[in-house]
Amino acid sequence: MQIFSPSADTWFRAGLAAFAVLVAALALVGGGYARSEYLTQVGWTRDQQVPFSHKHHVGDLGIDCRYCHTSVETATRAGLPPTHTCMTCHSQVWTGAPMLAPVRKSLATGEPLHWRRVAQLPDYVYFDHSIHVDRGVACVECHGRVDRMPLTWRAKAFEMKFCLDCHRDPAPHLRPPEQVTRMDWSDWSEDRAEAFGMAAMRRFHVEPARLDSCEICHR
Amino acid sequence: MVVPILGCALVAGCGKNMVQQARYDPYEKAPLFEDGMAMRAPPEGVVSRDAPQRRAATQRPAMSAALLARGRERYGIYCVPCHARDGSGNGIVPARGFPHPPDFHSERLKAASERHFYDVMTQGYGVMYAYADRVPPRDRWAIAAYIRALQATNLPEDRTEPRRGD
The missing domain is CATH 1.20.5 (Single alpha-helices involved in coiled-coils or other helix-helix interfaces)
Structure with missing residues (x-):
């Protein structure tokens, strides 16, 4: 068979x-x-109470990042502005705009605006804004050209690879600390940026061999 | 024997969310508190541990090139939107409808003390909100010093024309 x-x-x-x-x-x-x-979530915007435009405030008006994100140089968090900061201008400008009604309500009631985070790291990652800003890592390196974002979206994939790429080769990502909040800062040639980066690394004792240790970010 | 124990240990970790861990982070919601906010304001009457240092920081520091440089940078961040780089008050926010701030080159403000600028930054003045929550005391003195430097500069005569809104 x-x-x-x-x-x-x-x-x-x-x-x-x-x-x-x-x-x-x-x-x-x-x-x-x-x-x-x-x-x-790269390139995705989120529904917000107020359709805040970085393009308008940063791109058109030229307001420095630190005007609102006041703790970026001194703390782990960049800081979300309190309603008081919004109302510094909007108590006089666009006072009747329906778009800003939640801001006025927040000022009246004392209840903060509820923002949905766009650039958020997982809880198992330790990240400190102040040290990055102090060493000359520009805002734009991680947050992208917010001055071109009518609504804010995540510019980079916040994956471990993204952090490590820079931690293993920081030189091309460093600029003079007083230029960190500039969005369009790009008039250096690649060689010059590299040379500056190497000098900054020597000065700040930045060692890529140590920067990719696990405990730098996972503590 | 070892395999089931190891297996249990491995499985026990499942379902725990490491990305959003059971803890309160700044700016997060916190059902534990009445106002629902994780960030707490100190109760009334609290004296901070560094109160003496804080008080000392409100005293005017000695003038130095470093203080002026700091003042220039901070002025650029917090003052320029209204008062403009030259201190004329022809900033971009007044151009968009905010009441025009006074010119730092006016006789009244040239005669004003540095303490006056410090107090205005601390408490606000007219339609200008207080900046005490954004600019720490030492930086307020630095900005006041830089305003003095601005006042010492000579500006072209035709600068008083306010910038038109676009």
Whole structure:
């Protein structure tokens, strides 16, 4: 008696081929998903109570980042401005704008505005704004050209790779600390930026060999 | 024996969210407190541990090049939007409808003391809000010093024309 039908070999081969295709497809879809902007949230805006425009305030008016994010030079957090800061101008400008009604309500009731975080790190990551700003890592390195964002979105995928790329080779990402909040600062040639970066690293004793230790960010 | 124990230990960690851990971070919601905010304001009457240093910082520091440089930088961040780089008050925010601030080159403000500028930054003045929450005392003195330096500069005669809003 014959155990296998005449077509069994063909079916087996077809099955093997189908399995290989399935594995390849899963790898592609999985890899694509892991790198997708759907997962990293790059370029995604979030619904906010007030449609705050960095493009208007930074790009058009030229207000320095630190006018609102006051603790960026001294604390781990850059700081979200209290309603008092918004009202410094908006007690006189755009006073009746429906768009700003939640801001006026917040001032009247004392209840802070509820912002949805756009650039947020996982709780298992330690990050300190002040040391980065002090050493000359510009805001734009991580937050992108906020002066071109009508609504704020995440500019970079805050994955470990993103942090490590810079921690392993900081030189091209450093600039004079007084220029950190400038958005368009790019008039240096690559060589000059590299030379400055190397000098800054020597001065601040920045050692890439130590900067990628686990405990630098996971403590 | 070892395998089930290790297995249990491994599985026990499942379901715990490491990304959003069970702790209160700044700016987060906190159902534990009545106002629902994780960030707390100190109760009334609290004396901060560094009260003497804080009080000392409100005293006017000695004039130095470093103080002026600091003042120039801080002036650029907090004052320029209204008072403009030259101190004329022709900043971009007044150009958009905010009442025009006084010119630092006016006789009245040239005669004013540095303490006056410090007090205005601390408490606000007219439609100008207080900046005490944004500019620490030493920086207020630095800005006051820089305003003095601005007043010592000569500006072209035709500068008084306010910038038109665009």
